[in-house]
Amino acid sequence: MTQLSDFSPWESKSVSPLTLITLDLDETVWPSESVLKKAEEVQFKWLQQRAPYLTAIHDLESLRTHRRLIREQYAEIAYDLTAVRATSLRLLLEEAGDSPDLAEEAIAVFLEARNWVTPYADVPPILEKLARTYRLASLTNGNADVQCTPLKAHFHFSLTPSIAGAAKPAPDMFRQALEQAGVEPHQAVHIGDHPECDVIAAQQVGMRAVWINRQETPWPADLPPPEATIKDFYELERWLLQEIDI
Incomplete structure (x- = not known):
């Protein structure tokens, strides 16, 4: 599992081959x-x-x-x-x-x-940074419309079960996101709080995946461990700088 360490400032990093970042919504970018x-x-x-x-x-x-x-x-x-x-x-x-x-x-x-959501405090400033470099997409099993929330300016597109025709952990939503962004799985990373619906499901279509564990709950013992675990979006930024942009 990735260990976080010290990093250079964001602006000093070179352009990454990573193109697409997909994000779960409920319990990932806001409490629901x-x-x-x-x-x-x-x-x-x-x-x-x-x-x-x-x-x-x-x-x-x-x-x-x-x-x-x-x-x-x-x-x-x-x-x-x-x-x-x-x-x-x-x-x-x-x-x-x-x-x-x-x-x-x-x-x-x-x-x-x-849609009357309040994002976690760490989310808006980091999404604003990420949106300058990457395409951001929301992939949610819920029925919030990110375009009707305070985060609307940061997302390039969004997918829900009603659009994809299936809910996570089915691969449909992930595959449609890759197709819509025009990228290969290795060019994308998914961020989510659910071990099976987010982390394992994304990995099964060939994407990298990061588990956001805001409540510090144990990872399910019957599942292979996540590549990286973060507790907030500040750690997501540092992980991207270390793991992707080098």
């Missing part, structure tokens, strides 16, 4: 738990005004339970969390006696609030 909770609360308040029969029967927890059932029952959309939410809500609205057509607008309300 509180954002998701808030988005669901905002949507539920909206539903209380527009779908009184539904909200007389269901609370936030029962809505979550129903979404889990939909993911199990509708395998063809299980990879797309937005489609799961929309399908679940449409079915519940109709069952309760409210208009199922409200589902689309309710999902829009949720997605707007889903």
